[in-house]
Amino acid sequence: MNEGWEIMMELKNFMEDVVLGKLDKVLDQYPDCCRCDQCRRDIAILALNHLPAHYSSTEKGEIFTRVQAMSLEYEVEVIQQIAKAIELVSAHPRHEKRA
Template sequence: MELKNYMEDFVLDKLDELIPHYPDYCWCDECKRDVAILALNHLPPKYISTEKGQILTRAECLGSQYDVEIVKQIAAAVAVVKEHPRHKTA
C-alpha cells in the first residue's frame, strides 16, 4: 500500500502559480523546496492510499478556504525563506 500526502500536490501546484508574483525572489530548487516544506508544516496533511481517496480529497480541497490557506502559508514561507535563505545569494 502506497501512502501519499496529497497536500504536497496542492502546495506544489499553487507554488508554481504564485512564482510569477514574486519576480525578485530566488526560485532555485533549494529555496522552492524550503518554501514548500515550510508551508506544508503549517497545513493539515491529507493522506491518501487509493484512487477513490484521491478523488474525495481533491473534491474536498477544491474549496476556496483550502486555497486561501495554502496561499497564506506559501506567502508566509516565502517571507521566512527570503529573510533566512540556506544558500548564499549573489
C-alpha cells in the first residue's frame, strides 16, 4: 500500500452521509419509484454528482455533528437533487420493471 492510498482512506465525503440520510425521506414522496438497492444507489450517485463534495478527515465523534450541520446548510439543494435523481431513475431504471 502506498502513501497516497493511505491518505485517501482517511478522507470522507460528508455529503454522502447527508444524501443517504435524506434519501428515504424523499423516496417516501415517490411511492412509484423502485426502492431496490440498485436504484437507491443510482439515485444517491446521481444526486452526489450534482452536489459539492465536502471531504474531511474522519475523526471519531465529529462525524455526526458535521453531518448534522451540513444537512441543515444544504437541505433544500440536497432534497432537490435527490428528487431529480429519483425522477431520472424511475423513468430509466437499469433493470426490468417489476410488477
